[in-house]
Amino acid sequence: MNHPVIELNTMQELKVYMSPVRQQLLRILELSGRPMMPKSLSLRLGVSPSSVQHHLKQLLPLGVVKVDHQERINGIVATYYACTGATVCIGATRADLRNDREALAFQVVQTAVQGYFETMHRLGPTMPEEGGDAMAGVLHLTEADWLAFRTQVKAFFDAHSLPGPDTSPWEFALLAYDASESSEVSP
Template sequence: MSERKMITLATRKQMDIYMNPQRQRLLKALEVNGKPMTPKQLSNVLKISASSVSLHIRKLEELGLLELDHTESIHGIQAKYYKKLPVSVSIGGNLDDDLREERFYLSDYIMTELWNGFKDRLKRAKDKSDVMTTGDFSSGVVHLSKKDAEELYHLILDFTDAHSVPGEDTIPWEFGLVAYPHSPIPEEKEEQPS
Protein backbone atom coordinates (compact mmCIF):
# COMPACT_ATOMS: atom_id res chain seq x y z
CA MET A 1 0.00 0.00 0.00
CA SER A 2 1.29 3.45 -0.84
CA GLU A 3 2.08 5.95 1.87
CA ARG A 4 -0.89 8.15 2.74
CA LYS A 5 -0.44 11.81 1.84
CA MET A 6 -1.17 14.50 4.45
CA ILE A 7 -2.78 17.85 3.63
CA THR A 8 -2.66 20.58 6.28
CA LEU A 9 -5.38 23.21 6.01
CA ALA A 10 -3.19 26.31 6.06
CA THR A 11 -5.16 28.84 3.98
CA ARG A 12 -8.63 30.35 4.28
CA LYS A 13 -9.52 28.93 0.84
CA GLN A 14 -8.57 25.38 1.92
CA MET A 15 -10.50 25.80 5.17
CA ASP A 16 -13.59 27.15 3.36
CA ILE A 17 -13.58 24.19 0.98
CA TYR A 18 -13.13 21.57 3.70
CA MET A 19 -15.47 23.08 6.34
CA ASN A 20 -18.62 22.71 4.22
CA PRO A 21 -20.94 20.16 5.93
CA GLN A 22 -22.18 18.75 2.60
CA ARG A 23 -18.58 18.11 1.53
CA GLN A 24 -17.90 16.39 4.86
CA ARG A 25 -20.93 14.16 4.25
CA LEU A 26 -19.82 13.50 0.64
CA LEU A 27 -16.33 12.43 1.75
CA LYS A 28 -17.81 10.15 4.41
CA ALA A 29 -20.23 8.59 1.87
CA LEU A 30 -17.31 7.74 -0.42
CA GLU A 31 -15.30 6.29 2.45
CA VAL A 32 -18.20 4.22 3.78
CA ASN A 33 -19.11 2.97 0.29
CA GLY A 34 -15.49 2.06 -0.31
CA LYS A 35 -15.68 2.35 -4.08
CA PRO A 36 -16.05 5.11 -6.66
CA MET A 37 -19.47 6.71 -7.01
CA THR A 38 -21.22 8.95 -9.53
CA PRO A 39 -22.66 12.37 -8.66
CA LYS A 40 -26.13 10.83 -9.11
CA GLN A 41 -25.36 8.03 -6.63
CA LEU A 42 -23.97 10.56 -4.16
CA SER A 43 -26.99 12.83 -4.62
CA ASN A 44 -29.26 9.93 -3.64
CA VAL A 45 -27.23 9.35 -0.46
CA LEU A 46 -26.91 13.04 0.45
CA LYS A 47 -30.44 13.97 -0.66
CA ILE A 48 -29.23 16.97 -2.67
CA SER A 49 -29.19 17.58 -6.42
CA ALA A 50 -26.58 15.93 -8.66
CA SER A 51 -25.54 19.40 -9.87
CA SER A 52 -24.82 20.43 -6.24
CA VAL A 53 -22.82 17.23 -5.77
CA SER A 54 -20.82 18.03 -8.93
CA LEU A 55 -19.98 21.48 -7.54
CA HIS A 56 -18.81 19.96 -4.25
CA ILE A 57 -16.77 17.36 -6.15
CA ARG A 58 -14.96 20.09 -8.11
CA LYS A 59 -14.05 21.87 -4.87
CA LEU A 60 -12.80 18.66 -3.25
CA GLU A 61 -10.77 17.86 -6.39
CA GLU A 62 -9.22 21.32 -6.10
CA LEU A 63 -8.19 20.52 -2.53
CA GLY A 64 -6.67 17.20 -3.67
CA LEU A 65 -9.10 14.89 -1.85
CA LEU A 66 -11.02 13.41 -4.81
CA GLU A 67 -10.33 12.46 -8.39
CA LEU A 68 -12.12 10.97 -11.36
CA ASP A 69 -11.64 7.20 -11.20
CA HIS A 70 -13.29 6.15 -14.46
CA THR A 71 -16.26 6.69 -16.75
CA GLU A 72 -18.88 4.20 -17.86
CA SER A 73 -21.52 4.40 -20.54
CA ILE A 74 -24.91 3.85 -18.89
CA HIS A 75 -27.90 3.93 -21.26
CA GLY A 76 -25.83 6.04 -23.67
CA ILE A 77 -24.79 8.57 -20.99
CA GLN A 78 -21.19 8.87 -19.81
CA ALA A 79 -21.29 8.43 -16.03
CA LYS A 80 -18.28 9.77 -14.13
CA TYR A 81 -17.16 7.79 -11.08
CA TYR A 82 -15.18 9.64 -8.42
CA LYS A 83 -13.05 8.25 -5.64
CA LYS A 84 -11.59 9.61 -2.44
CA LEU A 85 -7.82 9.73 -2.59
CA PRO A 86 -5.66 8.20 0.17
CA VAL A 87 -5.17 11.57 1.84
CA SER A 88 -5.37 12.49 5.50
CA VAL A 89 -6.36 16.02 6.42
CA SER A 90 -4.78 17.88 9.31
CA ILE A 91 -6.85 20.87 10.33
CA GLY A 92 -3.65 22.62 11.37
CA GLY A 93 -4.45 22.78 15.05
CA ASN A 94 -0.80 23.50 15.77
CA LEU A 95 -0.86 26.65 13.60
CA ASP A 96 -1.36 30.01 15.33
CA ASP A 97 -3.02 32.14 12.68
CA ASP A 98 -6.31 33.91 11.93
CA LEU A 99 -8.06 30.57 11.20
CA ARG A 100 -7.87 29.34 14.78
CA GLU A 101 -11.59 29.83 15.54
CA GLU A 102 -12.60 28.08 12.28
CA ARG A 103 -10.39 25.14 13.26
CA PHE A 104 -12.18 24.89 16.62
CA TYR A 105 -15.61 24.99 14.93
CA LEU A 106 -14.54 22.34 12.41
CA SER A 107 -13.20 20.10 15.19
CA ASP A 108 -16.46 20.49 17.12
CA TYR A 109 -18.49 19.65 14.02
CA ILE A 110 -16.46 16.54 13.17
CA MET A 111 -16.50 15.20 16.73
CA THR A 112 -20.22 15.95 17.15
CA GLU A 113 -21.06 14.11 13.92
CA LEU A 114 -18.94 11.15 15.02
CA TRP A 115 -20.51 11.06 18.49
CA ASN A 116 -24.06 11.38 17.09
CA GLY A 117 -23.37 8.55 14.64
CA PHE A 118 -22.14 6.36 17.50
CA LYS A 119 -25.20 7.12 19.66
CA ASP A 120 -27.49 6.39 16.70
CA ARG A 121 -25.70 3.07 16.18
CA LEU A 122 -26.22 2.16 19.84
CA LYS A 123 -29.94 2.94 19.56
CA ARG A 124 -30.36 0.83 16.41
CA ALA A 125 -28.22 -2.17 17.45
CA LYS A 126 -30.23 -5.32 18.09
CA ASP A 127 -27.59 -7.01 20.29
CA LYS A 128 -26.29 -4.28 22.55
CA SER A 129 -24.05 -6.70 24.46
CA ASP A 130 -21.81 -7.30 21.44
CA VAL A 131 -19.13 -4.62 20.99
CA MET A 132 -18.56 -5.86 17.42
CA THR A 133 -22.19 -4.94 16.68
CA THR A 134 -22.43 -1.64 18.53
CA GLY A 135 -18.90 -0.25 18.49
CA ASP A 136 -17.35 1.11 21.65
CA PHE A 137 -16.13 4.23 23.37
CA SER A 138 -13.20 4.36 25.73
CA SER A 139 -11.34 7.11 27.49
CA GLY A 140 -8.61 7.38 30.04
CA VAL A 141 -5.07 8.49 30.65
CA VAL A 142 -1.87 6.73 29.65
CA HIS A 143 1.61 7.79 30.74
CA LEU A 144 3.96 8.01 27.78
CA SER A 145 7.52 9.11 27.19
CA LYS A 146 8.11 11.20 24.06
CA LYS A 147 9.31 8.02 22.34
CA ASP A 148 6.18 6.09 23.48
CA ALA A 149 3.90 8.90 22.25
CA GLU A 150 5.57 8.91 18.83
CA GLU A 151 5.31 5.11 18.67
CA LEU A 152 1.59 5.18 19.55
CA TYR A 153 0.91 7.96 17.02
CA HIS A 154 2.62 6.08 14.19
CA LEU A 155 1.09 2.75 15.24
CA ILE A 156 -2.40 4.27 14.94
CA LEU A 157 -1.61 6.00 11.61
CA ASP A 158 -0.08 2.84 10.15
CA PHE A 159 -3.01 0.68 11.29
CA THR A 160 -5.68 3.03 9.96
CA ASP A 161 -3.80 3.51 6.67
CA ALA A 162 -3.48 -0.26 6.23
CA HIS A 163 -7.24 -0.64 6.69
CA SER A 164 -8.50 2.39 4.74
CA VAL A 165 -9.36 0.35 1.62
CA PRO A 166 -12.25 -2.15 1.65
CA GLY A 167 -11.31 -5.81 1.54
CA GLU A 168 -13.12 -9.11 1.34
CA ASP A 169 -15.38 -9.61 4.36
CA THR A 170 -14.77 -6.11 5.74
CA ILE A 171 -17.29 -3.49 6.81
CA PRO A 172 -16.57 0.20 7.39
CA TRP A 173 -15.95 1.25 10.99
CA GLU A 174 -15.94 4.95 11.72
CA PHE A 175 -13.46 6.10 14.33
CA GLY A 176 -12.22 9.23 16.01
CA LEU A 177 -9.25 9.63 18.26
CA VAL A 178 -8.26 12.64 20.28
CA ALA A 179 -5.01 12.39 22.17
CA TYR A 180 -3.03 15.20 23.73
CA PRO A 181 -0.40 15.71 26.41
CA HIS A 182 -1.53 17.25 29.68
CA SER A 183 0.48 19.95 31.36
CA PRO A 184 1.81 18.67 34.64
CA ILE A 185 -0.22 19.70 37.66
CA PRO A 186 1.94 22.08 39.69
CA GLU A 187 2.84 20.75 43.08
CA GLU A 188 1.70 22.84 46.01
CA LYS A 189 4.45 23.91 48.32
CA GLU A 190 3.86 23.07 51.93
CA GLU A 191 3.82 26.05 54.20
CA GLN A 192 6.64 26.04 56.66
CA PRO A 193 5.67 26.59 60.30
CA SER A 194 6.80 29.96 61.59
Protein backbone atom coordinates in the same frame (compact mmCIF):
# COMPACT_ATOMS: atom_id res chain seq x y z
CA MET B 1 1.10 2.57 2.45
CA ASN B 2 1.72 6.30 2.89
CA HIS B 3 -1.19 8.45 1.87
CA PRO B 4 -0.76 11.99 0.63
CA VAL B 5 -0.90 14.79 3.17
CA ILE B 6 -2.84 17.82 2.01
CA GLU B 7 -2.28 21.12 3.78
CA LEU B 8 -5.06 23.67 3.52
CA ASN B 9 -3.60 27.09 4.21
CA THR B 10 -5.90 29.62 2.55
CA MET B 11 -9.34 30.82 3.58
CA GLN B 12 -10.67 29.76 0.16
CA GLU B 13 -9.40 26.19 0.61
CA LEU B 14 -10.93 26.06 4.09
CA LYS B 15 -14.24 27.43 2.85
CA VAL B 16 -14.36 24.72 0.18
CA TYR B 17 -13.35 21.89 2.51
CA MET B 18 -15.34 22.85 5.61
CA SER B 19 -18.71 23.20 3.89
CA PRO B 20 -21.14 20.98 5.84
CA VAL B 21 -22.56 19.52 2.62
CA ARG B 22 -19.07 18.69 1.37
CA GLN B 23 -18.15 17.11 4.70
CA GLN B 24 -21.29 14.93 4.45
CA LEU B 25 -20.39 14.05 0.88
CA LEU B 26 -16.85 13.03 1.89
CA ARG B 27 -18.20 10.96 4.78
CA ILE B 28 -20.62 9.09 2.49
CA LEU B 29 -17.81 8.33 0.03
CA GLU B 30 -15.53 7.15 2.84
CA LEU B 31 -18.19 4.98 4.47
CA SER B 32 -19.33 3.46 1.16
CA GLY B 33 -15.81 2.29 0.39
CA ARG B 34 -16.54 2.34 -3.32
CA PRO B 35 -16.63 4.88 -6.14
CA MET B 36 -20.01 6.57 -6.53
CA MET B 37 -21.81 8.64 -9.15
CA PRO B 38 -23.26 12.07 -8.30
CA LYS B 39 -26.77 10.61 -8.74
CA SER B 40 -26.18 8.00 -6.00
CA LEU B 41 -24.61 10.61 -3.73
CA SER B 42 -27.51 12.99 -4.34
CA LEU B 43 -30.03 10.38 -3.17
CA ARG B 44 -28.13 9.94 0.10
CA LEU B 45 -27.63 13.68 0.63
CA GLY B 46 -31.13 14.74 -0.40
CA VAL B 47 -29.86 17.30 -2.93
CA SER B 48 -29.83 17.39 -6.73
CA PRO B 49 -27.19 15.53 -8.76
CA SER B 50 -26.08 18.87 -10.24
CA SER B 51 -25.50 20.20 -6.72
CA VAL B 52 -23.38 17.14 -5.87
CA GLN B 53 -21.48 17.60 -9.13
CA HIS B 54 -20.76 21.22 -8.17
CA HIS B 55 -19.47 20.20 -4.72
CA LEU B 56 -17.29 17.43 -6.19
CA LYS B 57 -15.76 19.86 -8.69
CA GLN B 58 -14.90 22.16 -5.77
CA LEU B 59 -13.25 19.29 -3.85
CA LEU B 60 -11.25 17.85 -6.78
CA PRO B 61 -8.53 20.56 -6.82
CA LEU B 62 -7.95 20.03 -3.08
CA GLY B 63 -7.01 16.39 -3.74
CA VAL B 64 -9.48 14.84 -1.28
CA VAL B 65 -11.59 13.24 -4.03
CA LYS B 66 -10.67 11.90 -7.44
CA VAL B 67 -12.36 10.71 -10.60
CA ASP B 68 -12.11 6.95 -10.19
CA HIS B 69 -13.45 5.92 -13.58
CA GLN B 70 -16.09 6.60 -16.20
CA GLU B 71 -18.65 4.24 -17.71
CA ARG B 72 -21.03 4.60 -20.61
CA ILE B 73 -24.55 3.89 -19.32
CA ASN B 74 -27.39 4.04 -21.87
CA GLY B 75 -25.23 6.23 -24.10
CA ILE B 76 -24.37 8.68 -21.32
CA VAL B 77 -20.90 8.88 -19.78
CA ALA B 78 -21.21 8.43 -16.01
CA THR B 79 -18.36 9.62 -13.80
CA TYR B 80 -17.57 7.76 -10.59
CA TYR B 81 -15.82 9.59 -7.75
CA ALA B 82 -13.86 8.21 -4.78
CA CYS B 83 -11.94 9.54 -1.80
CA THR B 84 -8.17 9.67 -2.19
CA GLY B 85 -7.38 8.54 1.37
CA ALA B 86 -5.42 11.74 1.91
CA THR B 87 -4.73 13.15 5.36
CA VAL B 88 -5.92 16.75 5.58
CA CYS B 89 -4.07 19.29 7.75
CA ILE B 90 -5.73 22.63 8.31
CA GLY B 91 -3.38 25.57 8.49
CA ALA B 92 -1.07 23.80 10.91
CA THR B 93 1.39 26.68 10.85
CA ARG B 94 -1.18 29.49 10.89
CA ALA B 95 -2.38 30.78 14.25
CA ASP B 96 -5.20 32.72 12.56
CA LEU B 97 -6.82 29.43 11.47
CA ARG B 98 -7.03 28.02 15.00
CA ASN B 99 -10.80 28.55 15.28
CA ASP B 100 -11.37 26.80 11.95
CA ARG B 101 -9.20 23.83 12.98
CA GLU B 102 -11.09 23.53 16.26
CA ALA B 103 -14.50 23.85 14.59
CA LEU B 104 -13.68 21.07 12.15
CA ALA B 105 -12.25 18.86 14.91
CA PHE B 106 -15.45 19.28 16.95
CA GLN B 107 -17.55 18.50 13.88
CA VAL B 108 -15.56 15.36 13.04
CA VAL B 109 -15.67 14.03 16.61
CA GLN B 110 -19.36 14.88 17.01
CA THR B 111 -20.20 13.09 13.75
CA ALA B 112 -18.37 9.94 14.89
CA VAL B 113 -20.02 9.99 18.33
CA GLN B 114 -23.43 10.61 16.79
CA GLY B 115 -22.93 7.73 14.34
CA TYR B 116 -21.90 5.44 17.19
CA PHE B 117 -25.00 6.17 19.27
CA GLU B 118 -27.35 6.05 16.27
CA THR B 119 -26.01 2.60 15.41
CA MET B 120 -26.34 1.44 19.03
CA HIS B 121 -29.94 2.68 19.22
CA ARG B 122 -30.87 1.23 15.82
CA LEU B 123 -29.40 -2.20 16.56
CA GLY B 124 -30.23 -2.18 20.28
CA PRO B 125 -29.78 -5.56 21.92
CA THR B 126 -28.95 -7.17 18.55
CA MET B 127 -25.68 -5.22 18.32
CA PRO B 128 -22.83 -7.71 18.77
CA GLU B 129 -20.37 -7.01 21.56
CA GLU B 130 -17.60 -6.57 19.02
CA GLY B 131 -19.80 -4.19 16.98
CA GLY B 132 -18.40 -1.01 18.46
CA ASP B 133 -16.56 0.42 21.40
CA ALA B 134 -16.06 3.68 23.23
CA MET B 135 -13.06 4.27 25.43
CA ALA B 136 -11.81 7.24 27.38
CA GLY B 137 -9.24 7.56 30.11
CA VAL B 138 -5.76 8.62 30.99
CA LEU B 139 -2.56 6.83 30.01
CA HIS B 140 0.72 7.58 31.76
CA LEU B 141 3.37 7.57 29.05
CA THR B 142 6.98 8.50 28.63
CA GLU B 143 7.82 10.55 25.56
CA ALA B 144 9.14 7.36 23.94
CA ASP B 145 5.89 5.52 24.79
CA TRP B 146 3.85 8.32 23.24
CA LEU B 147 5.94 8.41 20.06
CA ALA B 148 5.73 4.61 19.71
CA PHE B 149 1.95 4.66 20.25
CA ARG B 150 1.46 7.49 17.75
CA THR B 151 3.66 5.77 15.15
CA GLN B 152 1.78 2.47 15.55
CA VAL B 153 -1.64 4.14 15.33
CA LYS B 154 -0.68 6.17 12.25
CA ALA B 155 0.75 3.07 10.54
CA PHE B 156 -2.41 1.11 11.33
CA PHE B 157 -4.63 3.91 10.01
CA ASP B 158 -2.53 4.21 6.84
CA ALA B 159 -2.75 0.47 6.25
CA HIS B 160 -6.53 0.40 6.67
CA SER B 161 -7.85 3.73 5.38
CA LEU B 162 -8.88 2.43 1.96
CA PRO B 163 -11.41 -0.35 1.34
CA GLY B 164 -10.26 -3.86 0.56
CA PRO B 165 -11.72 -7.33 0.14
CA ASP B 166 -13.86 -8.49 3.06
CA THR B 167 -13.59 -5.14 4.89
CA SER B 168 -16.30 -2.93 6.32
CA PRO B 169 -16.01 0.72 7.33
CA TRP B 170 -15.34 1.46 11.00
CA GLU B 171 -15.67 5.12 11.91
CA PHE B 172 -13.44 6.42 14.70
CA ALA B 173 -12.44 9.57 16.52
CA LEU B 174 -9.20 9.50 18.46
CA LEU B 175 -7.86 12.44 20.45
CA ALA B 176 -4.74 12.35 22.56
CA TYR B 177 -2.74 15.12 24.17
CA ASP B 178 -0.27 15.71 26.98
CA ALA B 179 -2.66 16.52 29.83
CA SER B 180 0.13 17.47 32.25
CA GLU B 181 -0.35 21.09 31.17
CA SER B 182 -4.15 21.10 31.50
CA SER B 183 -5.79 23.42 34.02
CA GLU B 184 -6.86 20.44 36.16
CA VAL B 185 -3.22 19.38 36.68
CA SER B 186 -1.20 22.60 36.55
CA PRO B 187 -1.59 25.17 39.34
